[in-house]
Amino acid sequence: MKNTKxxxxxxxxxxxxxKKFRDFVNSPYFNKNKNIIRLNNELEExxxxxxxxxxxxxxxxxxVFDTGEFDYFKIKNIISDLxxxxxxxxxxxxxxxxxxxxxxxxxxxxxxxxxxxxxKNFVAHFEKKFEQVKIKxxxxxxxxxxLVTERHFSKLLEKPSSIEMIQEEFNSFHDYVLxxxxxxxxxxxxxxxxxNTSAELKMFEDVFNYIxxxxxxxxxxxxxxxxxxxxxxxxxxxxxxxxxxQFIESFDQLTLEEAYYTLMYIFGYxxxxxxxxxxxxxxxxxxxxxxxxxxxNMVFLGELLYPDFINYIKVFMRxxxxxxxxxxxxxxxxxxxxxxxxxxxxxxxxxxxxCTGKLKEALSLISxxxxxxxxxxxxxxxxxxxxxxxxxxxxETREQAEYFRKSLVKEVQISADYKQSIIGFLKxxxxxxxxxxxxxxxxxxxxxxxxxxxxxxxQKNHFGIKFWLEDMFAEIDHKKQ
Numbered sequence: 001m002k003n004t005k006x007x008x009x010x011x012x013x014x015x016x017x018x019k020k021f022r023d024f025v026n027s028p029y030f031n032k033n034k035n036i037i038r039l040n041n042e043l044e045e046x047x048x049x050x051x052x053x054x055x056x057x058x059x060x061x062x063x064v065f066d067t068g069e070f071d072y073f074k075i076k077n078i079i080s081d082l083x084x085x086x087x088x089x090x091x092x093x094x095x096x097x098x099x100x101x102x103x104x105x106x107x108x109x110x111x112x113x114x115x116x117x118x119x120k121n122f123v124a125h126f127e128k129k130f131e132q133v134k135i136k137x138x139x140x141x142x143x144x145x146x147l148v149t150e151r152h153f154s155k156l157l158e159k160p161s162s163i164e165m166i167q168e169e170f171n172s173f174h175d176y177v178l179x180x181x182x183x184x185x186x187x188x189x190x191x192x193x194x195x196n197t198s199a200e201l202k203m204f205e206d207v208f209n210y211i212x213x214x215x216x217x218x219x220x221x222x223x224x225x226x227x228x229x230x231x232x233x234x235x236x237x238x239x240x241x242x243x244x245x246q247f248i249e250s251f252d253q254l255t256l257e258e259a260y261y262t263l264m265y266i267f268g269y270x271x272x273x274x275x276x277x278x279x280x281x282x283x284x285x286x287x288x289x290x291x292x293x294x295x296x297n298m299v300f301l302g303e304l305l306y307p308d309f310i311n312y313i314k315v316f317m318r319x320x321x322x323x324x325x326x327x328x329x330x331x332x333x334x335x336x337x338x339x340x341x342x343x344x345x346x347x348x349x350x351x352x353x354x355c356t357g358k359l360k361e362a363l364s365l366i367s368x369x370x371x372x373x374x375x376x377x378x379x380x381x382x383x384x385x386x387x388x389x390x391x392x393x394x395x396e397t398r399e400q401a402e403y404f405r406k407s408l409v410k411e412v413q414i415s416a417d418y419k420q421s422i423i424g425f426l427k428x429x430x431x432x433x434x435x436x437x438x439x440x441x442x443x444x445x446x447x448x449x450x451x452x453x454x455x456x457x458x459q460k461n462h463f464g465i466k467f468w469l470e471d472m473f474a475e476i477d478h479k480k481q
Contacts, residue, residue, distance in 0.1 A: 006083040007050045010043060017093075018047060024089045025082070036082050038064045043082075100126075100143035107150045120154045123147065137221055137255050138183065141176040148172040175219060181207055182225035186265060189232045208233065220250035221258060228265045240269055244285070248292060260301040263293055278461040287319035294328060304335040306344050307376060313348040317355045318464060325352055343369050347380065354383060363387040374413040378422065379463055385429060386468060394433045401426040421460040428455060428469050436476050448473075 013021060025031050025040045042063045046055050061075045103126060110119040126147055133140055152165045185207070188199040211226045227243035230236075247262055254262065267289055273282040290312055293299060300308060309332060316325040329348055336344050346365045353362035366387065369380050381404050388397040405426050408419055431451050438444040451473060459466045 002050060002055055004079060006079050006086065009083065009086045011048065011050055018044065021086070021089050025085055030088065031085055033081065035064055035078050036085065039078050039082055100146065104146050111150070111153055116154060123151050123154050135253055135255055136219055137258060138176065138179045141179055145172040145176045175217065175222065179219070179222050179225065182222065182229055186225055186228045186232065190265060190268065220246065220253045224250065224262055228262065231269055240266070251296065256298065257301065259298055263289060263298070275462045276460055278466050280467065283318050286315045287321065290315045291324065299332060304332060306336055306340045307373065309336060309344050310347060313351055317351055322352060322356060343371050350383065354387060359387050359391050363391065374411060378414065382422070382425070382463055382465060389429055389432065389472070394437070397433060398430060401430055418462055421462045421465065424459045425465040425469065428459065432469070432472055432476065
């Protein structure tokens with residue numbers, strides 16, 4: 001019985017929901033079978049774990065029916081009936097999508113029964129409630145549109161076919177449609193970019209031209225998605241800074257889901273500027289966004305993915321905030337999957353040690369890390385090569401770089417763009433060794449110029465590798481002067 005659909009459903013109920021469900025089952029409007037009431041009362045005794053050895057059909061049968069021989073089909077039937085009542089109970093529960101549905105049904109019933117005075121009073125009542133709503137997302141705009149249509153109906157008797165009312169209804173519908181179009185466009189553009197594919201964005205050019213040149217509404221979520229679209233298409237930092245400001249200023253007016261995905265889009269642009277364009281300004285921009293996310297308890301949606309955990313540590317440490325990185329580890333490490341907890345903590349601490357100059361400690365920790373994801377394995381190998389170079393283990397560095405290069409060429413799970421960037425990093429790291437060990441000034445100057453020219457021409461900054469190469473070269477150049 002422990003694995004029945006009914007028990008699995010009851011396990012999801014909060015104590016408050018369990019109490020409401022008891023009232024629901026006891027209501028003669030929904031249930032007149034007293035045996036089902038007894039069954040529900042008996043099962044409540046096993047809440048919340050429902051893991052007692054006594055929880056089986058025969059024991060429950062005796063408590064529900066009291067007398068008679070055990071009848072398997074009889075107990076199965078009322079278990080099924082209680083399960084169906086549980087589903088019916090779920091239908092009655094309000095959520096963000098349906099919270100206005102019951103009120104809307106009442107309004108349409110009042111209108112259909114021609115109780116227009118009551119209808120008008122309730123419309124006015126709900127309008128006041130809607131004015132107080134802080135988060136005006138797509139669900140709210142849909143409900144608002146429904147309410148506007150009801151107000152339209154209520155005024156038809158006073159002023160039939162008023163253009164003002166029709167315009168108001170259209171404006172409400174416009175906002176509802178626009179916010180959903182922009183959300184779809186943003187998501188489809190993002191997925192297309194991430195998967196190197198294309199999506200059919202119907203009406204996109206017309207909508208894009210409209211939001212770029214004509215739209216001037218005040219809904220903060222629509223404006224945020226407007227600038228997400230503009231930024232995604234135009235790749236203009238001006239749009240980024242407007243979007244970042246609006247995101248932070250309007251944060252309290254966003255749902256958790258809207259805030260999380262907005263951060264994903266904004267951070268994606270930041271990482272492009274960091275990885276592709278090697279713009280050091282975006283070290284701070286990434287830090288500002290992640291610190292804001294951390295301070296507002298918005299680190300993850302659903303469950304914490306371990307690559308995201310690592311990203312927070314890297315972002316905080318690139319900006320030099322060791323205390324925040326260590327606090328993040330303390331606050332969130334227990335939410336990591338058990339099989340990756342040690343890998344994540346060792347990598348994170350190795351990254352912190354690397355950034356703070358504790359190179360031997362970092363090398364010791366990173367040697368213990370073995371992530372299953374290939375892209376994470378790559379980051380481990382990059383850090384090992386960097387640490388060996390900085391510790392002066394040049395032969396080990398050369399050997400590791402060559403071995404890594406050969407394995408990377410055969411790797412099918414890493415994109416060509418990443419491969420080219422990392423292979424460039426390996427080549428330039430060996431060049432740094434040659435420059436550092438060179439005793440002839442002319443050779444050193446030639447190699448240095450070649451290093452700089454090739455870096456500026458081809459090297460990208462995935463995982464911060466270009467910045468590291470630049471910093472290591474600056475150290476050599478400074479010592480040679």
